[in-house]
Amino acid sequence: MKFFTTAELNYQVNGPGTLILNVHALRTSQQAVSSETLIIEPYHKLEEICAVNGENRLIRLKLTENGPLRISYQAIVDHTYTAKNPAELFETPVDQLPPEILPMLYPSRYCQSDKLGRLAGHLFGHLGSAYEKVVAIVDWIHTNVEYRSGFSNVETSAYDTVTQQAGVCRDFAHLGIALCRALSIPARYFTAYAYLLVPQDFHACFEAYLGGEWILFDATKLVPINGLIKIASGRDAADASIANIFGDIQFSSMAVRCDLDDSNFVPLYQ
Structure with a gap:
Protein backbone atom coordinates (compact mmCIF):
# COMPACT_ATOMS: atom_id res chain seq x y z
CA MET A 1 0.00 0.00 0.00
CA LYS A 2 1.29 3.42 -0.93
CA PHE A 3 0.75 6.18 1.63
CA PHE A 4 1.34 9.90 1.15
CA THR A 5 2.36 11.72 4.33
CA THR A 6 2.84 15.45 4.89
CA ALA A 7 3.70 17.55 7.92
CA GLU A 8 4.04 21.31 8.13
CA LEU A 9 5.39 22.90 11.32
CA ASN A 10 5.55 26.64 11.91
CA TYR A 11 7.62 28.42 14.54
CA GLN A 12 8.57 31.94 15.57
CA VAL A 13 12.28 32.33 16.28
CA ASN A 14 12.91 35.09 18.83
CA GLY A 15 16.54 34.39 19.56
CA PRO A 16 19.37 31.93 18.92
CA GLY A 17 18.43 28.32 19.50
CA THR A 18 18.34 24.76 18.25
CA LEU A 19 15.43 22.70 16.99
CA ILE A 20 15.55 18.91 16.84
CA LEU A 21 12.80 17.42 14.67
CA ASN A 22 11.53 13.88 14.40
CA VAL A 23 9.09 13.84 11.46
CA HIS A 24 10.75 11.52 8.93
CA ALA A 25 9.05 8.20 8.18
CA LEU A 26 11.24 5.31 9.25
CA ARG A 27 12.72 2.73 6.92
CA THR A 28 11.81 -0.64 8.39
CA SER A 29 11.08 -4.18 7.26
CA GLN A 30 7.41 -3.15 6.91
CA GLN A 31 7.77 0.24 5.27
CA ALA A 32 10.01 1.62 2.53
CA VAL A 33 10.35 5.35 1.87
CA SER A 34 10.30 5.63 -1.92
CA SER A 35 10.66 9.43 -1.97
CA GLU A 36 10.70 12.33 0.47
CA THR A 37 11.40 16.06 0.61
CA LEU A 38 12.14 18.44 3.46
CA ILE A 39 11.79 22.19 2.90
CA ILE A 40 12.95 24.79 5.42
CA GLU A 41 11.91 28.40 4.88
CA PRO A 42 13.94 30.49 5.23
CA TYR A 43 16.77 28.11 4.40
CA HIS A 44 18.91 26.86 7.28
CA LYS A 45 21.68 24.31 7.15
CA LEU A 46 20.53 21.06 8.74
CA GLU A 47 22.20 18.02 10.19
CA GLU A 48 20.76 14.52 9.90
CA ILE A 49 21.43 12.36 12.95
CA CYS A 50 20.25 8.99 14.22
CA ALA A 51 19.07 8.42 17.76
CA VAL A 52 21.74 6.65 19.80
CA ASN A 53 19.27 4.21 21.38
CA GLY A 54 17.04 3.56 18.39
CA GLU A 55 16.22 3.86 14.72
CA ASN A 56 14.69 7.34 14.84
CA ARG A 57 15.73 9.75 12.09
CA LEU A 58 16.39 13.18 13.57
CA ILE A 59 17.02 16.60 12.02
CA ARG A 60 18.98 19.22 13.96
CA LEU A 61 18.68 22.91 13.03
CA LYS A 62 20.85 25.66 14.47
CA LEU A 63 18.81 28.87 14.31
CA THR A 64 20.45 32.29 14.46
CA GLU A 65 18.02 34.58 12.61
CA ASN A 66 14.84 35.87 14.20
CA GLY A 67 11.53 35.57 12.39
CA PRO A 68 9.02 32.97 11.22
CA LEU A 69 10.24 29.46 10.38
CA ARG A 70 8.34 26.98 8.23
CA ILE A 71 9.27 23.30 7.94
CA SER A 72 7.51 21.10 5.41
CA TYR A 73 8.02 17.35 5.06
CA GLN A 74 6.48 15.09 2.42
CA ALA A 75 7.01 11.40 1.79
CA ILE A 76 5.69 8.50 -0.23
CA VAL A 77 5.84 5.32 1.83
CA ASP A 78 5.21 1.74 0.67
CA HIS A 79 3.76 0.04 3.72
CA THR A 80 2.94 -3.62 4.36
CA TYR A 81 1.03 -4.88 7.37
CA THR A 82 1.06 -8.59 8.18
CA ALA A 83 -1.27 -9.93 10.84
CA LYS A 84 0.45 -12.34 13.23
CA ASN A 85 -0.75 -15.70 14.46
CA ARG A 235 10.74 4.31 26.16
CA ASP A 236 7.97 6.93 26.21
CA ALA A 237 7.05 10.25 24.59
CA ALA A 238 10.24 11.87 25.87
CA ASP A 239 12.24 9.63 23.50
CA ALA A 240 9.94 10.02 20.50
CA SER A 241 8.65 13.59 20.54
CA ILE A 242 8.07 15.27 17.19
CA ALA A 243 10.10 18.34 18.17
CA ASN A 244 12.48 19.38 20.94
CA ILE A 245 13.10 23.09 21.34
CA PHE A 246 16.20 24.67 22.88
CA GLY A 247 16.27 28.46 23.08
CA ASP A 248 13.70 31.21 22.49
CA ILE A 249 11.64 29.47 19.80
CA GLN A 250 7.86 29.39 19.94
CA PHE A 251 5.62 26.85 18.24
CA SER A 252 2.94 28.53 16.06
CA SER A 253 0.93 25.92 14.17
CA MET A 254 0.95 22.48 12.63
CA ALA A 255 -0.79 20.60 9.81
CA VAL A 256 -0.51 16.84 9.24
CA ARG A 257 -1.96 14.52 6.61
CA CYS A 258 -1.80 10.85 5.74
CA ASP A 259 -3.53 9.75 2.52
CA LEU A 260 -3.76 6.48 0.63
CA ASP A 261 -4.18 5.79 -3.07
CA ASP A 262 -5.63 2.29 -2.91
CA SER A 263 -9.32 1.59 -3.51
CA ASN A 264 -8.83 -2.01 -2.34
CA PHE A 265 -7.65 -1.02 1.15
CA VAL A 266 -9.49 -2.90 3.90
CA PRO A 267 -9.13 -1.17 7.28
CA LEU A 268 -8.25 -3.51 10.17
CA TYR A 269 -9.22 -2.37 13.65
CA GLN A 270 -8.09 -4.08 16.83
Missing part, protein backbone atom coordinates in the same frame (compact mmCIF):
# COMPACT_ATOMS: atom_id res chain seq x y z
CA PRO A 86 -1.44 -15.22 18.20
CA ALA A 87 -0.11 -18.71 18.88
CA GLU A 88 3.32 -17.52 17.72
CA LEU A 89 3.37 -14.44 19.96
CA PHE A 90 4.95 -16.09 22.98
CA GLU A 91 6.49 -14.35 25.96
CA THR A 92 10.27 -14.26 26.18
CA PRO A 93 11.54 -14.83 29.74
CA VAL A 94 13.45 -11.86 31.12
CA ASP A 95 16.63 -13.91 31.44
CA GLN A 96 16.51 -14.57 27.67
CA LEU A 97 15.70 -11.06 26.45
CA PRO A 98 18.28 -9.39 24.17
CA PRO A 99 20.16 -6.62 26.04
CA GLU A 100 18.71 -3.89 23.82
CA ILE A 101 15.18 -4.89 24.84
CA LEU A 102 15.76 -4.66 28.59
CA PRO A 103 15.29 -0.85 28.87
CA MET A 104 11.73 -1.35 27.62
CA LEU A 105 11.01 -3.30 30.84
CA TYR A 106 11.99 -0.52 33.24
CA PRO A 107 9.84 2.28 34.62
CA SER A 108 10.31 5.57 32.77
CA ARG A 109 9.28 9.18 33.21
CA TYR A 110 5.74 8.76 31.84
CA CYS A 111 5.33 5.02 32.37
CA GLN A 112 5.64 4.29 36.09
CA SER A 113 5.19 0.56 35.87
CA ASP A 114 6.56 0.18 39.40
CA LYS A 115 3.49 2.03 40.71
CA LEU A 116 1.00 -0.04 38.73
CA GLY A 117 2.18 -3.55 39.55
CA ARG A 118 -0.69 -4.45 41.89
CA LEU A 119 -3.31 -3.08 39.49
CA ALA A 120 -1.81 -4.95 36.53
CA GLY A 121 -1.58 -8.19 38.49
CA HIS A 122 -5.15 -7.89 39.77
CA LEU A 123 -6.65 -7.14 36.35
CA PHE A 124 -4.53 -9.25 34.02
CA GLY A 125 -2.23 -11.52 36.01
CA HIS A 126 -4.64 -14.47 35.84
CA LEU A 127 -4.61 -14.58 32.03
CA GLY A 128 -2.63 -17.29 30.31
CA SER A 129 -0.38 -15.96 27.58
CA ALA A 130 1.44 -12.65 27.25
CA TYR A 131 -0.52 -11.93 24.08
CA GLU A 132 -3.83 -12.42 25.91
CA LYS A 133 -2.63 -10.03 28.60
CA VAL A 134 -1.72 -7.30 26.12
CA VAL A 135 -5.03 -7.65 24.27
CA ALA A 136 -6.87 -7.44 27.60
CA ILE A 137 -4.85 -4.33 28.53
CA VAL A 138 -5.82 -2.67 25.24
CA ASP A 139 -9.50 -3.52 25.72
CA TRP A 140 -9.49 -2.39 29.37
CA ILE A 141 -7.94 0.99 28.53
CA HIS A 142 -10.35 1.49 25.65
CA THR A 143 -13.32 0.73 27.90
CA ASN A 144 -12.25 2.55 31.05
CA VAL A 145 -10.34 5.61 29.81
CA GLU A 146 -12.29 8.30 27.98
CA TYR A 147 -10.63 9.82 24.93
CA ARG A 148 -10.85 13.59 25.42
CA SER A 149 -8.96 15.92 23.09
CA GLY A 150 -6.90 18.48 24.96
CA PHE A 151 -7.55 16.89 28.34
CA SER A 152 -3.96 16.20 29.38
CA ASN A 153 -0.63 18.03 29.12
CA VAL A 154 3.09 17.27 28.77
CA GLU A 155 3.30 16.37 32.47
CA THR A 156 0.53 13.73 32.40
CA SER A 157 1.81 10.23 33.14
CA ALA A 158 0.33 6.74 33.03
CA TYR A 159 -0.35 6.95 36.77
CA ASP A 160 -2.28 10.19 36.23
CA THR A 161 -4.30 8.62 33.44
CA VAL A 162 -5.38 5.72 35.66
CA THR A 163 -6.69 8.11 38.31
CA GLN A 164 -8.26 10.64 35.90
CA GLN A 165 -9.60 7.98 33.51
CA ALA A 166 -9.31 10.34 30.54
CA GLY A 167 -6.65 11.43 28.09
CA VAL A 168 -5.42 11.57 24.51
CA CYS A 169 -3.59 9.00 22.38
CA ARG A 170 -0.28 9.73 24.11
CA ASP A 171 -1.86 8.90 27.49
CA PHE A 172 -3.48 5.71 26.17
CA ALA A 173 -0.06 4.61 24.89
CA HIS A 174 1.74 5.42 28.13
CA LEU A 175 -0.79 3.50 30.18
CA GLY A 176 -0.58 0.47 27.88
CA ILE A 177 3.22 0.51 28.13
CA ALA A 178 3.22 0.83 31.91
CA LEU A 179 0.75 -2.03 32.42
CA CYS A 180 2.71 -4.29 30.07
CA ARG A 181 5.99 -3.57 31.83
CA ALA A 182 4.34 -4.20 35.20
CA LEU A 183 3.66 -7.73 33.90
CA SER A 184 7.28 -8.16 32.69
CA ILE A 185 6.28 -7.67 29.05
CA PRO A 186 8.64 -5.22 27.26
CA ALA A 187 6.75 -2.34 25.65
CA ARG A 188 7.70 0.86 23.88
CA TYR A 189 6.13 4.08 22.60
CA PHE A 190 5.29 4.44 18.90
CA THR A 191 4.52 7.68 16.97
CA ALA A 192 3.04 7.63 13.50
CA TYR A 193 1.22 9.28 10.66
CA ALA A 194 -2.28 7.84 10.86
CA TYR A 195 -4.59 7.16 7.94
CA LEU A 196 -8.29 7.93 8.62
CA LEU A 197 -7.54 9.77 11.87
CA VAL A 198 -10.07 12.59 12.42
CA PRO A 199 -8.93 15.30 12.81
CA GLN A 200 -5.58 14.60 11.15
CA ASP A 201 -2.64 14.74 13.54
CA PHE A 202 0.37 12.77 14.66
CA HIS A 203 -0.77 9.63 16.49
CA ALA A 204 0.65 7.65 19.41
CA CYS A 205 0.26 3.98 20.25
CA PHE A 206 2.57 1.25 21.59
CA GLU A 207 4.39 -1.94 20.70
CA ALA A 208 4.82 -5.02 22.90
CA TYR A 209 7.71 -7.45 22.48
CA LEU A 210 6.05 -10.79 21.71
CA GLY A 211 7.35 -13.80 19.82
CA GLY A 212 10.75 -12.17 19.47
CA GLU A 213 9.49 -9.07 17.64
CA TRP A 214 7.64 -5.81 18.22
CA ILE A 215 3.86 -6.08 17.78
CA LEU A 216 1.75 -2.95 17.36
CA PHE A 217 -1.29 -2.13 19.53
CA ASP A 218 -3.55 0.92 19.69
CA ALA A 219 -5.82 1.29 22.72
CA THR A 220 -7.64 4.29 21.22
CA LYS A 221 -8.95 2.15 18.33
CA LEU A 222 -9.40 5.40 16.38
CA VAL A 223 -7.55 4.30 13.26
CA PRO A 224 -6.96 1.03 11.37
CA ILE A 225 -3.90 -0.76 12.67
CA ASN A 226 -2.77 -1.27 9.07
CA GLY A 227 -2.91 2.47 8.38
CA LEU A 228 -0.06 3.61 10.62
CA ILE A 229 3.21 4.91 9.17
CA LYS A 230 5.92 4.73 11.80
CA ILE A 231 7.96 7.81 12.67
CA ALA A 232 9.70 6.90 15.91
CA SER A 233 9.81 4.69 18.98
CA GLY A 234 11.26 4.96 22.47
